[in-house]
Amino acid sequence: MMRYGTTRITGHAERALPGGKAHGKDGREHGFHEAAYIGDIFSSIARHRRLFFTILLGFIALVTVATLIVPKTYTATTRLFVGGNSGSNTGNNQENGTMLPILNALAIATSAQSTETYAALLQQEGVAARVSGDLGLNVAPGALLGHIHVKPIVNTSILELSAGWRRRDTAAQIANDFATVFVERQREFVRSQATTAIDFLKAEMPAAERRKTDTATALAKYQSKHAILDINAQTQSVLARKADIDTKTDAVKLDQREARALLASVQGQLATLPATVDNNRTAQVNPALTQLRSELADVDVQLAAARKRYTEKHPAVIALAEQRQALNRQIAALPASVESGVTVAPNPIVQALQGQAAGYQARIAGDEAQLRELGQQKAAYAPIIASIPAQTNAIASLQQQAKLASDVYAALQQKYNDALVAQTTAVSNVTVVQPASAEAASVSPNLLVNLAVAVVLGLVLATTLIVLVEAFERRLRDEGDIERILGLSVISQVPELEHHRQRELPWIRSMTLEALLHLCTALHLGSEDGIRTLAITSPSKGDGKSTIAFHLASVLSGVQPKVLLIDADMRRPTLHQRIGESNEIGLGDVLRGTHTLVDSVHHVSSGLDALTSGSLSETPFSLLQSSRFDELLITARHTYNTVIVDCTVLVPITDALIVSTKVDATALVISANGTDERAARYAVERMDALGIRNVVGVVLNRTQTHWSDYSDYFTPPVAGALPEGHV
Numbered sequence: 001m002m003r004y005g006t007t008r009i010t011g012h013a014e015r016a017l018p019g020g021k022a023h024g025k026d027g028r029e030h031g032f033h034e035a036a037y038i039g040d041i042f043s044s045i046a047r048h049r050r051l052f053f054t055i056l057l058g059f060i061a062l063v064t065v066a067t068l069i070v071p072k073t074y075t076a077t078t079r080l081f082v083g084g085n086s087g088s089n090t091g092n093n094q095e096n097g098t099m100l101p102i103l104n105a106l107a108i109a110t111s112a113q114s115t116e117t118y119a120a121l122l123q124q125e126g127v128a129a130r131v132s133g134d135l136g137l138n139v140a141p142g143a144l145l146g147h148i149h150v151k152p153i154v155n156t157s158i159l160e161l162s163a164g165w166r167r168r169d170t171a172a173q174i175a176n177d178f179a180t181v182f183v184e185r186q187r188e189f190v191r192s193q194a195t196t197a198i199d200f201l202k203a204e205m206p207a208a209e210r211r212k213t214d215t216a217t218a219l220a221k222y223q224s225k226h227a228i229l230d231i232n233a234q235t236q237s238v239l240a241r242k243a244d245i246d247t248k249t250d251a252v253k254l255d256q257r258e259a260r261a262l263l264a265s266v267q268g269q270l271a272t273l274p275a276t277v278d279n280n281r282t283a284q285v286n287p288a289l290t291q292l293r294s295e296l297a298d299v300d301v302q303l304a305a306a307r308k309r310y311t312e313k314h315p316a317v318i319a320l321a322e323q324r325q326a327l328n329r330q331i332a333a334l335p336a337s338v339e340s341g342v343t344v345a346p347n348p349i350v351q352a353l354q355g356q357a358a359g360y361q362a363r364i365a366g367d368e369a370q371l372r373e374l375g376q377q378k379a380a381y382a383p384i385i386a387s388i389p390a391q392t393n394a395i396a397s398l399q400q401q402a403k404l405a406s407d408v409y410a411a412l413q414q415k416y417n418d419a420l421v422a423q424t425t426a427v428s429n430v431t432v433v434q435p436a437s438a439e440a441a442s443v444s445p446n447l448l449v450n451l452a453v454a455v456v457l458g459l460v461l462a463t464t465l466i467v468l469v470e471a472f473e474r475r476l477r478d479e480g481d482i483e484r485i486l487g488l489s490v491i492s493q494v495p496e497l498e499h500h501r502q503r504e505l506p507w508i509r510s511m512t513l514e515a516l517l518h519l520c521t522a523l524h525l526g527s528e529d530g531i532r533t534l535a536i537t538s539p540s541k542g543d544g545k546s547t548i549a550f551h552l553a554s555v556l557s558g559v560q561p562k563v564l565l566i567d568a569d570m571r572r573p574t575l576h577q578r579i580g581e582s583n584e585i586g587l588g589d590v591l592r593g594t595h596t597l598v599d600s601v602h603h604v605s606s607g608l609d610a611l612t613s614g615s616l617s618e619t620p621f622s623l624l625q626s627s628r629f630d631e632l633l634i635t636a637r638h639t640y641n642t643v644i645v646d647c648t649v650l651v652p653i654t655d656a657l658i659v660s661t662k663v664d665a666t667a668l669v670i671s672a673n674g675t676d677e678r679a680a681r682y683a684v685e686r687m688d689a690l691g692i693r694n695v696v697g698v699v700l701n702r703t704q705t706h707w708s709d710y711s712d713y714f715t716p717p718v719a720g721a722l723p724e725g726h727v
Contacts, residue, residue, distance in 0.1 A: 041467065048466050055462040056455075063454035067445045074443050076172035076436035077162045078179045082118045115152035115159055117287065117348050118430065122150050122161060122182050124274070131177045135170075148178065158433070168438045175436035186428035189349070196265040197419040200258070205412050212405035219398035239393070242381045243400035248315070249374045250404055254411075256367035263360040266353050273350050288351030289334045295359055296327040315373035319366035326362030330355060476675045482698050485677060486684050488668065491697035492519035494548065495704075516555040519699060523665070531696070532637050533663040535568075537647040537656040539683040540676065544701040545669040546574045549646040553608055556642055561607030564640040568659055569648045570620040573613035579604050586614025590632055591623040597635055609640070620648075624658045633662060650683035657690055665696040672703045 045052050121127075128141035128148070137144065149162045161178055165171035303320040310317050334351070476482055479490045494515045523531045536552070538545040546569065553565040566587060567575035576583035581602045589595040590611070601609045623629065636643045645663060647656035660666040666687075670680060687695065 059458035074168040076441040078436040079434035119150040172436040172438040201416040215402040239396035259363040287348040315370040538669040539680040543671040557607035576612040586612035588614035
């Protein structure tokens with residue numbers, strides 16, 4: 001497309017980079033692009049500020065209403081320390097052969113991962129049922145558990161138990177009672193195990209005491225009767241070996257009876273405990289497996305010590321080897337870890353008890369093997385003992401029986417004392433370290449917190465939507481877009497008046513006047529003979545073409561008087577409103593021949609006349625295409641120095657195309673950040689298709705301008721130099 005030679009007026013001077021280079025270093029260039037991108041975002045928000053604040057305030061209002069509508073929930077938290085007290089209470093029992101299985105199981109469970117197990121045990125329906133009954137809550141245990149949240153604190157043995165409720169004090173009571181009930185349940189486990197051991201020992205101790213008394217009396221009578229003070233060393237050695245066999249035999253029998261009693265106790269407890277517990281935590285080492293491995297380690301140590309003292313055929317070695325094999329079979333049968341990520345996990349206490357039951361069975365089987373071996377050894381010593389004098393044999397037998405009875409009674413007495421202490425104290429390895437307080441209960445939803453979050457999310461949401469709107473709108477923003485997309489030069493940039501009051505600011509009026517003077521200069525230099533008739537149009541409505549035409553005519557009349565402004569937009573006329581005149585007679589009447597040009601014009605100022613659109617009875621297209629419009633332009637050229645025609649928009653009206661073919665030049669008005677790229681491109685393509693070659697350039701309207709950029713150049717304009725109006 002052929003263009004008139006014009007001067008390009010830009011809003012900013014081009015700046016050269018330091019050193020004459022086209023680009024700076026990568027870091028500075030990257031920072032520049034980031035700053036430009038952020039600046040574009042703020043510019044987009046400024047252009048769509050109404051939408052931005054509507055989204056932001058609407059989102060904040062929605063969150064506020066939702067926060068006020070949703071019922072408040074108060075959450076009280078108590079802290080429990082787990083695993084801290086078991087060690088001191090169970091040390092003697094472990095040394096004496098795992099007397100209390102529950103205590104030992106709890107002691108083994110106090111590891112780095114035991115808090116997850118306790119968290120699962122805390123959330124059992126049995127605990128919830130007792131809490132509901134204690135507080136008189138009309139809530140099912142399962143529903144009450146929905147208000148409870150248990151969280152292990154990482155790298156500690158502390159559990160946080162939180163209870164949420166509609167009342168602050170009730171939430172604190174629920175949290176504290178859950179902790180109290182759970183501590184009491186753990187204490188009941190310890191007490192029940194100790195009670196079982198005490199019952200067994202009470203039944204065994206009277207018989208052991210009578211045996212001790214009887215054997216001591218028999219020895220004293222025999223010694224008094226036979227006046228025996230000492231025995232032969234050889235006889236003593238043989239009898240000592242035989243006594244050792246008998247001692248081991250009795251000890252094995254006692255151990256077998258004890259193991260059977262404890263096995264019955266463990267089986268009774270297994271019948272009362274649930275097989276599984278709720279567990280929603282991460283995987284942890286199987287506590288039963290840990291206990292069995294601990295027992296296996298103890299057996300390995302005892303077996304190694306026995307092999308140093310005895311041969312492989314010794315009863316103690318055989319019994320320990322069989323016990324070790326039994327423990328290995330149990331370990332192989334158990335899973336290595338307990339999945340806490342599933343809804344249901346095996347009860348670690350049940351597994352521990354099952355492991356202990358298997359251990360007791362292994363002990364019973366080992367005792368049976370030891371008894372057989374000891375019987376064989378005892379039978380082997382029978383001939384030797386028969387050869388010992390009867391008195392020596394008798395007194396040695398009586399001494400051995402007395403010592404055996406005394407040792408058995410002392411062992412039973414020690415175990416009874418340990419069990420009595422465990423039953424009396426019943427120390428739980430779960431301790432409440434911080435009870436819940438109603439005053440410290442948190443409330444949700446929190447209005448202030450939600451408002452703060454709503455502001456942040458609202459800003460992000462509003463900014464994102466503005467960026468999306470900008471991406472889909474495809475607006476022409478600046479001179480670069482116009483040159484790249486439309487291939488047209490920008491002959492002037494008219495600043496945007498963002499607010500009604502800004503139109504009264506002296507520097508804004510000065511800059512607007514300067515931009516229009518640039519436009520006048522560009523039009524004057526646009527051709528060798530100058531431009532006498534000029535059509536002003538735009539791609540779409542709302543671009544400000546009528547305002548530009550009116551102000552251009554006003555400024556041009558002050559520079560070069562005798563200017564005629566014609567309102568050729570007979571579909572949406574506005575000129576008569578701007579000059580405050582009637583629109584009964586105008587362009588349409590002149591083109592129909594009912595009035596002359598001289599009779600129809602209005603005198604706006606000393607150098608400016610205006611011809612309004614007039615009455616409309618025919619289609620504007622036929623009137624503008626007629627020869628009378630050509631004659632009107634010829635007459636106006638002889639009467640006026642410059643004729644400016646305010647045309648219709650190019651899309652979708654064709655009136656402006658007709659006017660553009662009849663005038664010297666055409667100026668295209670485009671609104672910065674307002675004109676759609678597709679509409680502008682379509683308008684230019686239509687002009688090219690019709691062979692319109694007189695487009696002088698683009699007037700970029702409503703550009704962003706800041707006073708700080710030009711404060712040294714502009715002073716308040718002369719009053720009346722720029723007519724009132726909205727650009």
